Each structure stands twice: as C-alpha cells, then as structure tokens.
Amino acid sequence: MFSSRAFDNRLVNVPEQSIPPFLEEPKSIKDSVINNSRLDGRDQVTPRLLFIKTGLVDKAHGSAYLEQGKIKISCAVYGPRPVVKAGAVISATTGNLECEFSFSSFSSSWRTVKQRDTEEKEISQILTQALGPSICLHMFPKSSIDVYVTVIESDGRLATIAAAIKCATIALVDASIDMFDVVTCVSASLFNNSWVIDCTQAEENEEDSSILLSYMVSSQEITNVIQTGKTSIELSQNGLNLCVDVGSKIYQAMCQYLSKSL
Amino acid sequence: MSLTTVTPGKRLGITHDYSAGKGTYVRNGTIFATVCGKKHIIENEPGTLPIIAVLGKNQESAIPVVGSEILGKVTKIHAKQATVSIMMIGNVPCRKDFHGIIRLQDVRATEKDKVKIFECFRPGDVLRAQIISMGDQRSYYLSTAKNEYGVVFAQSSLGNTMIPISWNEMQDPKTLIIENRKCAKPF
Numbered sequence: 361m362f363s364s365r366a367f368d369n370r371l372v373n374v375p376e377q378s379i380p381p382f383l384e385e386p387k388s389i390k391d392s393v394i395n396n397s398r399l400d401g402r403d404q405v406t407p408r409l410l411f412i413k414t415g416l417v418d419k420a421h422g423s424a425y426l427e428q429g430k431i432k433i434s435c436a437v438y439g440p441r442p443v444v445k446a447g448a449v450i451s452a453t454t455g456n457l458e459c460e461f462s463f464s465s466f467s468s469s470w471r472t473v474k475q476r477d478t479e480e481k482e483i484s485q486i487l488t489q490a491l492g493p494s495i496c497l498h499m500f501p502k503s504s505i506d507v508y509v510t511v512i513e514s515d516g517r518l519a520t521i522a523a524a525i526k527c528a529t530i531a532l533v534d535a536s537i538d539m540f541d542v543v544t545c546v547s548a549s550l551f552n553n554s555w556v557i558d559c560t561q562a563e564e565n566e567e568d569s570s571i572l573l574s575y576m577v578s579s580q581e582i583t584n585v586i587q588t589g590k591t592s593i594e595l596s597q598n599g600l601n602l603c604v605d606v607g608s609k610i611y612q613a614m615c616q617y618l619s620k621s622l
Numbered sequence: 623m624s625l626t627t628v629t630p631g632k633r634l635g636i637t638h639d640y641s642a643g644k645g646t647y648v649r650n651g652t653i654f655a656t657v658c659g660k661k662h663i664i665e666n667e668p669g670t671l672p673i674i675a676v677l678g679k680n681q682e683s684a685i686p687v688v689g690s691e692i693l694g695k696v697t698k699i700h701a702k703q704a705t706v707s708i709m710m711i712g713n714v715p716c717r718k719d720f721h722g723i724i725r726l727q728d729v730r731a732t733e734k735d736k737v738k739i740f741e742c743f744r745p746g747d748v749l750r751a752q753i754i755s756m757g758d759q760r761s762y763y764l765s766t767a768k769n770e771y772g773v774v775f776a777q778s779s780l781g782n783t784m785i786p787i788s789w790n791e792m793q794d795p796k797t798l799i800i801e802n803r804k805c806a807k808p809f
Contacts, residue, residue, distance in 0.1 A: 440685055440717070441717055441719060442719045442720055442721070442760070443760075444719075450759055452756035494630075496647065496656055499685070500685055501685065501687065501756065502685075502686075502756055502762075503685055533629065533630060533657070533658045534658075536657050536658070536659075536678040536679065537657075538630075538645070538647075538656035538657055539630040539631070539656055539657070540630065540631060540647065540649075540654070540656065541630055541631030541654075542629060542630050542631055576631065577631070578631035578632065578633065578654070579631060579649070579654075614629075615629040615632075618629045618658045619627040619628075619629060619658070621658075622627050622658060622659065622660070622679055
C-alpha cells in the first residue's frame with residue numbers, strides 16, 4: 361500500500377485505523393455524589409477518618425502528624441521564643457504568631473513548583489487567621505510562636521487546608537501553649553443543591569461552590585470562613601450550619617485523642 | 623483533689639465557686655482551661671475560694687516580664703553595657719535565646735557616673751538581676767541597682783571560683799588576687 365505513494369518523513373504518519381482512547385464514558389463523580397454513593401462509600405455528611413499522633417519531631421516544642429484519607433500532614437511548633445525573623449514587628453504587649461505552610465513537591469497529583477508559588481503564602485495567611493484568635497497571645501509578650509506545616513500528601517485543596525489547621529492546633533496543644541480553645545476546621549463543597557463534607561480532589565474538581573470553616577467549639581466562635589462560588593443566602597447558611605455540626609464531632613475526636621495522649 | 627484530664631476550652635467552673643489559677647482563663651465569669659493537662663483543685667486559706675489550676679505535661683516555660691527577677695550569664699561586655707543571656711526567670715528555667723542588657727546607669731543605685739562596666743562584670747559571670755523594661759527590639763533591659771542583685775558566681779582570670787569579700791570585690795582563694803565585681807549580697 362505504501363509503495364503506491366511516496367513515503368513522506370516530514371508528515372506525521374498516522375496508523376490506518378484508529379480507535380477512541382476511552383472505551384466507555386467515565387462515570388461522572390458529580391452524579392455519584394448527588395446520589396449519595398461516593399467513591400469511598402461515605403455519607404454526604406461524613407468526613408474521612410482521622411489519624412492523629414503527637415510528638416514526632418523531637419527538636420520542636422510540639423508537633424503533630426495527621427492523616428485524613430489520603431491526606432498526610434506533619435506540623436512542628438516552636439515557641440514561645442524570642443523573635444528571630446528579621447524585620448518582624450515586635451510588640452511589647454502581645455506575642456506574634458508565624459505560620460509557614462508548604463507543600464512538598466510530590467504532595468499533589470501535579471508537581472508543585474517551589475519558586476513563585478503564591479498559594480503557599482495565601483494558605484499560610486489562612487492558617488494565621490484561623491489559629492490566631494485561639495491562642496492567648498497576650499501571655500507571650502515580645503515572643504513569637506512559629507508553626508511550620510508540611511503537606512506530605514494532599515487530596516483536595518480545601519480538605520488539605522482543613523487538615524492542616526487541625527494538625528497545627530493539635531501541635532500547639534502538644535507544645536503546651538496556652539490557648540482559649542481548640543480550633544476545628546471543616547471543608548464542604550456544593551453539588552447542585554446539597555452540601556458534601558470533606559471532598560477529595562476528584563470531587564472538588566466538579567464542585568459548584570465551596571466553604572472552608574474554622575470554628576472554636578466551646579466558645580462557639582468562627583475564626584475564619586472562606587466561601588468560593590455562587591450560592592443563595594439560604595444555601596450558604598445551610599452549609600455553615602452543617603460545617604459547624606460536623607466540626608463539633610471532629611472536636612470531640614480531637615479532644616479524646618489529646619486527653620489520652622497526656 | 624480530683625485529677626480529670628482537660629483540653630483547652632474546657633469549662634472548669636464559675637468564678638463564684640473557684641478562683642482561676644495556672645493554665646486557666648476567665649470569660650464571662652466562667653473559668654476555662656488553656657492547656658491540655660490534669661485539673662487540680664487546690665484548697666486555699668479558709669475564707670478564700672479554692673484555686674482551679676491545669677498542669678500540663680511539659681514544665682511550663684517562663685516568659686520574661688517587667689519586674690521579674692532573673693538569673694543570667696554575662697555573654698559580652700562593652701564600655702556602655704553588658705549583655706546577659708537569661709537562664710532563669712524566678713525559679714523557672716526559660717528557653718534559650720532571651721537576651722538582656724544591663725546599661726551603665728542601671729548597674730548600681732549610687733555614683734552612677736563613676737561606674738565602669740569592666741569593674742563590675744566579666745563575660746562568664748552568673749548574676750541575679752531584675753527586668754526593668756521590655757527594652758528594645760531584641761533585648762530586655764536589666765538592672766542590678768539593689769544590694770541583693772549582682773554577680774553571684776564568678777571565676778578569676780585563672781579559672782578559680784572566687785568568693786565575694788565586699789560589695790565590689792571578689793577574691794581568688796588560691797592566688798589571693800582580688801578582682802572587681804558588683805557582687806550580690808548573700809542571703
């Protein structure tokens with residue numbers, strides 16, 4: 361057949377026959393979530409199971425390791441210690457909370473580039489906002505509390521941030537730093553008209569809207585809330601209420617671990 | 623004395639029944655825990671409320687505050703000031719890297735204009751002082767302007783531990799060499 365016409369090296373020679381790469385249409389995750397049959401068999405309002413361990417980093421004053429499904433996060437807390445960071449604003453009346461959040465380069469399904477990554481800075485800011493109100497900073501004048509969070513594996517952007525906040529709180533408690541309350545954090549995504557708690561990356565890819573809520577349970581105060589996407593006011597309220605409910609359950613689990621770890 | 627384990631934010635009691643001790647804070651008349659630890663109820667003198675305290679697993683580390691008495695080690699001296707590394711605040715050891723400065727005018731209460739830092743402190747001396755101010759960006763300001771403040775332990779230039787012989791002199795018991803120090807009054 362080829363002999364009948366000249367073979368041209370400059371052209372891409374395609375096979376004579378071609379078949380589509382997918383034999384069947386992949387199942388929509390969105391549909392399965394709405395039908396309450398999530399890939400990992402969870403309920404819509406059930407978060408992934410937590411694994412918590414404290415005291416992994418010997419050098420740090422407090423540390424914690426947290427697993428939530430595929431998410432794996434470690435956190436180290438140093439302080440209260442004198443401010444070492446150059447150019448930091450030092451107050452003689454209150455302490456300073458410094459959070460540093462970082463993805464390891466293999467933590468996501470895509471490779472994270474270390475330079476010019478504004479995402480880590482943004483998440484560090486969220487961590488500072490979420491944890492700041494829970495710490496008795498007035499008890500540590502002229503000192504800083506440094507929180508370093510490293511994501512070993514992530515699964516879902518907001519779920520990872522939520523896990524990071526929980527992990528950092530546990531590390532702060534492990535460091536015996538005086539705190540007003542334990543902060544819990546819950547992420548939820550909206551699919552059509554129903555909120556789904558603690559979504560994986562595959563689920564988050566198809567979400568319509570999302571909420572991240574950091575909540576202090578015993579004082580009933582919200583420290584940080586981020587909502588993205590369009591919803592109605594009623595739906596947002598439903599989502600916040602759901603996050604608060606689930607957060608209270610997670611708080612109990614965290615407290616149970618903390619009391620046992622003592 | 624009951625020993626239940628509590629976590630931060632746990633409600634412990636009301637200020638009507640108890641007074642708040644270590645590891646607790648008060649909000650709206652209610653006492654809450656601030657650290658994870660065991661709840662202790664310490665009976666106070668009769669007529670006063672018992673104290674609720676939460677003691678964590680770590681020994682709490684002290685943060686320097688104005689007015690507290692410290693033990694420190696002189697790390698370097700300068701014509702105008704001596705730099706001190708703070709080791710103890712009251713009776714509690716503190717984390718390292720807290721620095722203090724004794725300025726020339728804070729060494730003693732009298733004859734401030736005749737003070738020479740070199741005749742009062744040497745690097746390596748252990749001294750007792752008081753924090754008088756939160757100080758500048760990096761250090762706390764200390765003062766030894768009281769009889770009971772000053773050098774408590776010093777070695778001579780030959781490395782022998784010296785004994786104080788007056789408020790401003792110390793003697794090496796082996797070589798009998800006398801060196802100048804601003805000594806703390808022994809208790």
